[in-house]
Amino acid sequence: MKLLLQCSGIMVFLLLFSCDDREDDVVKAQVDKEKVIASLLATDRNWRFEEIAIEKQGVKTVENVAESSKIITAETRINVTPNVGFRFERFANNVNNLDEIISTGPFGKIPYGAKSLNETGMGLTTDGTWAWDDVAQTVFITSTSSLGGIVSEMSENGWRPEKGYLDNTMLPLFKTAGEAQIAGIPERIRIVFEENDPKAGKIKYSITLRAAWITRLISGNSRQHFYDVVY
Numbered sequence: 001m002k003l004l005l006q007c008s009g010i011m012v013f014l015l016l017f018s019c020d021d022r023e024d025d026v027v028k029a030q031v032d033k034e035k036v037i038a039s040l041l042a043t044d045r046n047w048r049f050e051e052i053a054i055e056k057q058g059v060k061t062v063e064n065v066a067e068s069s070k071i072i073t074a075e076t077r078i079n080v081t082p083n084v085g086f087r088f089e090r091f092a093n094n095v096n097n098l099d100e101i102i103s104t105g106p107f108g109k110i111p112y113g114a115k116s117l118n119e120t121g122m123g124l125t126t127d128g129t130w131a132w133d134d135v136a137q138t139v140f141i142t143s144t145s146s147l148g149g150i151v152s153e154m155s156e157n158g159w160r161p162e163k164g165y166l167d168n169t170m171l172p173l174f175k176t177a178g179e180a181q182i183a184g185i186p187e188r189i190r191i192v193f194e195e196n197d198p199k200a201g202k203i204k205y206s207i208t209l210r211a212a213w214i215t216r217l218i219s220g221n222s223r224q225h226f227y228d229v230v231y
Contacts, residue, residue: 046085066108098128
């Protein structure tokens with residue numbers, strides 16, 4: 001009986017210990033909403049295409065958009081991924097825009113460092129939106145033209161997503177170019193889209209965007225601006 005009680009005590013202790021561990025994990029998993037949104041809305045940053053990926057039936061294919069591709073067309077790789085950037089904006093009327101910007105500059109998975117960027121001001125569009133989701137602990141977006149087009153090319157069904165979300169293990173880190181430069185590391189976000197295929201099940205498409213932080217305006221006019229950036 002004494003041994004049984006001791007064993008029971010050990011079991012209770014182990015259960016309590018494991019419960020505490022689970023509670024700690026839940027706390028650690030919480031995302032700092034205010035910090036994420038403040039970082040997402042930072043000015044002087046363009047998000048550029050770095051990698052694309054497709055995960056289907058446990059097999060994941062990842063491609064660097066600065067190299068050749070088997071899952072998107074050559075036209076998209078040459079004309080879209082090098083020439084489009086993104087910004088997240090919030091306005092007084094509580095409308096959150098995801099802007100596509102026609103801009104030429106660093107892109108793809110390349111060594112970290114300073115590069116130049118040419119932004120065409122007349123090329124600004126606002127065909128995406130974003131919103132924070134408390135349950136998912138991340139940001140959901142409505143897809144922009146280029147994001148939807150790239151996923152449609154990756155999909156064997158030609159599926160074009162309307163909505164996606166930010167992978168909350170890869171959220172924005174910095175609020176200023178100064179913070180980014182001090183850190184000395186690339187900053188990335190990953191947008192995920194999920195297709196439910198009748199035969200293959202859930203297919204996950206990921207687009208990784210990398211931050212090009214503007215450090216200096218070199219020259220500019222009403223149509224174009226030329227910057228030094230850290231990418």
